[in-house]
Amino acid sequence: MVVDERAKVVTVTIDGRMVKVKDGCTVLEAARQAGIYVPTLCYHPSLSPYGACRLCIVEIENMRGFPTACTTPVTDGMVIRTDSAQLRELRKNIFELILAEHPKQCVTCAKNLRCELQEVASRIGVEEVTLPPIRKDLPVYRDSPFFDRDYNLCVLCGRCVRVCQEVRGVGAIAFVYRGSRALVGTAFDKTLQDSGCQFCGACVDICPTGALLDRESKWSGLPDKSVVTICPYCGVGCQLSLEVKAGRVVRSVPVYDESSVNKGQACVKGRFGIAEFVHHPERLSSPLMRKDGKLVETSWEAALGFVAEVLSRHKGDEFAFIASAKCTNEENYLAQKFTRAVMGTNNVDHCARL
Amino acid sequence: MTNSINEIGDASCVFVIGSSTSSGHPIVALEIKRAVRSGARLIVANPREFDLCDHADVWLRHIPGSDVALLMGMAKVIYDEGLADLAFVSEYCENFDAFKESLKKFELEFVEKVTGVPREAISQAARLYATCKPATIIYAMGITQHTHGTDNVLAVANLAMLTGNIGKPSSGVNPLRGQNNVQGACDMGALPNVYTGYQRVDNPEVRRKFEIAWRCDLSPNPGLTLSEMIDAAYNRRLKAAFVMGENPLLSDPDINHTREAFKRLEFLVVQDMFLTETAQLAHVVLPATSFAEKDGTFTNTERRVQLVRKAVEPIGNSRPDWWIICEIAKRMGAYGFDFSHPSEVMDEIARLTPSYGGINYERLENGGLQWPCPTTDHPGTPILHVGKFVRGLGLFMPLEYKPPAELPDKDYPFILTTGRSLFHYHTGTMTRRVRGLNAIDPEAEVEINPEDAAVLKIVHGEKVKVVSRRGEVVVKAKVTEKVPPRVVFMTFHFAESPVNILTNPAVDPVAKIPELKVSAVRIEKL
Numbered sequence: 001m002v003v004d005e006r007a008k009v010v011t012v013t014i015d016g017r018m019v020k021v022k023d024g025c026t027v028l029e030a031a032r033q034a035g036i037y038v039p040t041l042c043y044h045p046s047l048s049p050y051g052a053c054r055l056c057i058v059e060i061e062n063m064r065g066f067p068t069a070c071t072t073p074v075t076d077g078m079v080i081r082t083d084s085a086q087l088r089e090l091r092k093n094i095f096e097l098i099l100a101e102h103p104k105q106c107v108t109c110a111k112n113l114r115c116e117l118q119e120v121a122s123r124i125g126v127e128e129v130t131l132p133p134i135r136k137d138l139p140v141y142r143d144s145p146f147f148d149r150d151y152n153l154c155v156l157c158g159r160c161v162r163v164c165q166e167v168r169g170v171g172a173i174a175f176v177y178r179g180s181r182a183l184v185g186t187a188f189d190k191t192l193q194d195s196g197c198q199f200c201g202a203c204v205d206i207c208p209t210g211a212l213l214d215r216e217s218k219w220s221g222l223p224d225k226s227v228v229t230i231c232p233y234c235g236v237g238c239q240l241s242l243e244v245k246a247g248r249v250v251r252s253v254p255v256y257d258e259s260s261v262n263k264g265q266a267c268v269k270g271r272f273g274i275a276e277f278v279h280h281p282e283r284l285s286s287p288l289m290r291k292d293g294k295l296v297e298t299s300w301e302a303a304l305g306f307v308a309e310v311l312s313r314h315k316g317d318e319f320a321f322i323a324s325a326k327c328t329n330e331e332n333y334l335a336q337k338f339t340r341a342v343m344g345t346n347n348v349d350h351c352a353r354l
Numbered sequence: 355m356t357n358s359i360n361e362i363g364d365a366s367c368v369f370v371i372g373s374s375t376s377s378g379h380p381i382v383a384l385e386i387k388r389a390v391r392s393g394a395r396l397i398v399a400n401p402r403e404f405d406l407c408d409h410a411d412v413w414l415r416h417i418p419g420s421d422v423a424l425l426m427g428m429a430k431v432i433y434d435e436g437l438a439d440l441a442f443v444s445e446y447c448e449n450f451d452a453f454k455e456s457l458k459k460f461e462l463e464f465v466e467k468v469t470g471v472p473r474e475a476i477s478q479a480a481r482l483y484a485t486c487k488p489a490t491i492i493y494a495m496g497i498t499q500h501t502h503g504t505d506n507v508l509a510v511a512n513l514a515m516l517t518g519n520i521g522k523p524s525s526g527v528n529p530l531r532g533q534n535n536v537q538g539a540c541d542m543g544a545l546p547n548v549y550t551g552y553q554r555v556d557n558p559e560v561r562r563k564f565e566i567a568w569r570c571d572l573s574p575n576p577g578l579t580l581s582e583m584i585d586a587a588y589n590r591r592l593k594a595a596f597v598m599g600e601n602p603l604l605s606d607p608d609i610n611h612t613r614e615a616f617k618r619l620e621f622l623v624v625q626d627m628f629l630t631e632t633a634q635l636a637h638v639v640l641p642a643t644s645f646a647e648k649d650g651t652f653t654n655t656e657r658r659v660q661l662v663r664k665a666v667e668p669i670g671n672s673r674p675d676w677w678i679i680c681e682i683a684k685r686m687g688a689y690g691f692d693f694s695h696p697s698e699v700m701d702e703i704a705r706l707t708p709s710y711g712g713i714n715y716e717r718l719e720n721g722g723l724q725w726p727c728p729t730t731d732h733p734g735t736p737i738l739h740v741g742k743f744v745r746g747l748g749l750f751m752p753l754e755y756k757p758p759a760e761l762p763d764k765d766y767p768f769i770l771t772t773g774r775s776l777f778h779y780h781t782g783t784m785t786r787r788v789r790g791l792n793a794i795d796p797e798a799e800v801e802i803n804p805e806d807a808a809v810l811k812i813v814h815g816e817k818v819k820v821v822s823r824r825g826e827v828v829v830k831a832k833v834t835e836k837v838p839p840r841v842v843f844m845t846f847h848f849a850e851s852p853v854n855i856l857t858n859p860a861v862d863p864v865a866k867i868p869e870l871k872v873s874a875v876r877i878e879k880l
C-alpha cells in the first residue's frame with residue numbers, strides 16, 4: 001500500500017473526546033481509532049461499507065436521525081455521540097429483530113464461545129428475545145468437502161456474499177429469494193462447485209455466526225493455542241494461524257493483519273489443505289534402511305551412522321545434494337554448507353526451475 | 355520481484371504473462387483484481403484461458419514459446435509510436451542502440467505470424483502498457499520454463515526499462531516463484547555456482563571468506579545443475595546423492611530417464627515426510643518433519659523473510675531437516691554444525707551474507723523483512739532499483755526470436771504445455787493426501803479444444819493416450835475451449851498420469867531450466 005504522507009487530518013469529537021483522524025475515514029473508523037466500541041455486524045475492515053444491520057447507529061450534531069457510523073464519512077469539527085439511552089434502546093430493538101430469526105440454542109452450536117453474534121449480544125446487553133422465534137427449517141448444505149452451510153443461523157449481514165464478490169472476485173454466492181424471504185445461496189441452488197466456488201473459505205472466516213463452519217474441526221471447540229506461521233504452499237508466503245488442540249493441528253486460518261501479504265485471505269490449499277497432511281497416517285515415522293532389497297525400519301543412531309560412513313567414501317564431485325525449495329532457509333543453508341565444506345563439491349542444486 | 359505484492363493493487367496497468375495467477379498464486383490474483391476494481395487496465399498474455407482473462411482489457415492468446423516475439427513486438431510499437439520514456443532510458447540504461455537495432459526484425463507482420471496474435475491486439479497492449487503508469491509486469495513459469503527462458507526474462511526487462519517502469523511503486527518486473535521457498539533456497543546458495551546471497555564460488559575473495567568461516571578448503575569449480583546431476587548419475591559419474599524434501603522423479607522432465615539415473619546411483623539418501631516416488635528408490639530414508647513441527651524462515655517471492663513457527667511436536671520419530679544434516683555432518687567429524695536452534699543458523703547466514711546482514715529472529719518476531727537488509731537498523735527494501743539500477747545502469751539486451759526446441763510435426767501435431775491446478779501443489783506429496791482437495795480435483799486430465807476433439811472423435815471424459823518422443827501416459831480427456839486448437843494442457847501433480855514422462859528435458863543454455871511449457875505430442879484414442 002502506498003501511504004500518502006500528506007493525507008489531510010481532521011479533528012472530530014467523539015463522546016466528548018477530541019480525536020485527530022484521516023480525512024475521508026468513516027465515523028466508525030474514527031471511533032475505533034479512539035478505542036471506542038460501537039457495535040457492528042455487517043461491517044468488516046476487508047469490505048466496503050454496507051450499512052445493512054444498523055447496529056452502528058450514532059448521533060451526530062446537526063444531522064437528523066441516527067446515521068450509521070460505518071457508512072458516514074467524518075468531516076472536520078463533527079461532534080459524534082456513540083452512546084445514549086436512546087441509542088441503547090434502539091440498538092436493542094434492532095438486535096432483537098435480528099435475533100428473532102436466529103435459533104437460541106447457543107450451547108449446542110459449534111460456534112459457541114467464538115461467535116461474533118454472541119459477543120455483540122453481550123455488549124449490547126440483549127439476554128433474552130421477547131419476540132416470538134421464527135423457524136426457517138432450511139436444509140443444511142454439505143456440498144463442499146470442507147465446510148457446511150446452515151442458513152438457519154444466518155443473520156443476512158451479507159459479509160460472505162461481499163467477500164466472495166469484492167475480495168475474491170468470484171461471486172459464487174449471492175442473496176437469493178425463496179418466496180418472500182431473502183436468503184444467501186447459489187444461483188438456481190446449484191452446488192458450490194458448479195457456481196464457481198474456489199473453496200477459499202473466505203466466506204467461512206468472515207461469517208459472524210455459525211452459519212458457515214469448517215466441517216472437519218466443527219466440534220473441536222476453542223483451540224489450546226494458535227501459532228502464527230507461514231503457509232508451505234506457493235511463493236506468496238501467506239501468514240496463517242495454526243490452531244492446535246491436544247497436540248494436533250486442527251485448523252489453519254489466515255488472520256486479518258493489515259501488514260501481512262495476504263491480509264486475512266488464503267487459498268483452498270492453505271485454508272483446508274494443511275491439518276490433514278501434517279497428521280496423515282502415511283507420514284514416515286522411523287528411519288528406513290534397505291536390507292535385501294527392502295526398506296526396513298531402523299533407529300536414528302543406526303541410520304545416521306550408516307549415512308555418515310558411506311558418504312565419507314563418496315566425497316568430491318561424485319556426490320550431489322538436491323536441496324529443497326520446500327525447506328527453510330536455514331536447512332538450505334546447511335545443505336549447501338554440508339555439500340561444500342564437508343563433501344568438498346559444489347554439486348548442490350534444487351528444483352528452483354520447476 | 356523488484357516490487358512488493360501489495361503494491362500491485364495500486365498499479366494503473368497490470369501486464370500478466372506466462373502466469374495462471376489464479377491457480378499458481380491465488381493471493382496475487384486478488385491483488386490484480388483489486389487493481390482492476392480501482393480502474394487499472396489489465397493485459398493478460400497466456401495461451402490458456404483462466405479467470406483473469408475475463409477481467410482483462412486485452413487478452414493475447416499467443417502460441418506457446420512465442421513470448422520473445424510478442425514482447426519485442428510490443429517494444430517496437432512503443433518505440434515507433436514515440437511512447438518510450440527516452441529520458442529514463444538515456445539517464446539510467448545502456449546498450450539502447452543495439453537493442454533498437456534488434457527491434458527491426460520484429461515487424462508486426464512477422465510477430466503476428468509467429469505468435470498467432472492479431473497485430474491490433476499487440477499494438478493495443480503495447481499502448482496500454484506504455485501509457486498507463488505505473489505499470490507492473492507479473493510473470494511466472496510460463497516465461498521461464500523454455501529453452502529460451504532467459505531471453506523471455508530479458509525481453510520482459512527490456513519492456514519495463516523502455517517505459518521507465520522500474521524503481522517506482524507499483525511498477526517493476528515481478529516474477530512469481532513456483533514453490534514456497536524457491537527464493538530462499540536460491541538466496542541460501544542451494545545452487546551450484548554461488549554461496550549465500552549470490553556470492554560466486556569462482557570468486558577467490560568470496561571463497562576465502564567462506565573458507566575462513568567454515569575452516570575448510572573449498573572447490574573453486576561450479577558444480578552440476580539438477581539436470582546435469584541426473585545425466586551424470588545416468589552416466590555413472592555421479593555415485594552418491596542426498597535428496598532433501600524434493601521428488602524429482604515426478605517434477606523433472608523425462609521421468610523414464612530420471613528414474614534410470616536414480617537407479618544407477620550406488621548410494622541414495624532421501625529425507626522426506628512421505629515415502630515419495632523418489633524415496634522408494636533410496637538406500638536410506640530419513641523421516642523429516644513438516645513445516646508445522648519446526649522453527650525456521652521462508653523467503654517469499656517478494657524477498658520477504660518470514661518466521662516459520664513450530665506449532666506441534668514432531669510426528670512419530672521424525673526430525674527437522676536442519677537437525678538431520680547437522681547430525682550427519684557431526685558424525686563425519688565436521689566443524690561448524692553444532693547448532694541448537696535455527697536462529698543460530700540465521701545468525702551465521704547474516705554474518706556471511708551482505709543482503710541478509712541485518713536479519714535475525716528477534717527482528718522477524720515483529721514481522722517479515724525484505725532483503726537487501728544489510729544492517730540491523732535497516733528497514734528492508736520493498737522496491738529494488740530505486741534511483742539507480744543495482745548493477746549501475748540498466749542493460750538493454752538485443753534479442754532475436756528462437757523457436758522452441760521441439761515443434762509440432764506430422765507425427766506429433768500438438769503442443770503440450772503444463773501447469774498447476776489451484777487444488778494441488780507441486781508433485782502432490784501433500785495435497786494429494788487431503789481428501790477434500792482430491793474430491794474436487796481427483797485425477798489428471800488433458801485439456802483439448804473441441805475442434806481437435808471432434809476431428810479425433812474424442813468425447814469429454816474419455817481416456818486417451820498422450821504420446822511424445824519420450825513416453826506415453828493414459829489420461830482422461832477434458833474437452834474445453836480453455837485451450838486453443840492444437841494445444842493441449844496437463845498439470846504435473848498426479849503420479850498416476852505423470853506428465854513429465856512426456857516433457858522435453860532440453861534446457862535453457864544459461865538458466866538450465868527445462869522446456870516444460872512446450873513439447874510435441876500426439877493424442878491417440880484407446
Ligand code: SF4
Pocket residue numbers: 160163164168170171172173192196197198199200201202203204
Ligand atoms: S469459499 Fe471462497 S469462492 Fe467459495 S463461496 Fe466462499 S468466498 Fe466464495
Ligand code: SF4
Pocket residue numbers: 153154155156157158159160161184203206207208209211212
Ligand atoms: S451466512 Fe454468515 S456471513 Fe453470510 S449473510 Fe449469513 S450470517 Fe452473514
Ligand code: FES
Pocket residue numbers: 039040041042043050051052053054055056057068069070071
Ligand atoms: S455495521 Fe454499520 S450498518 Fe452494519
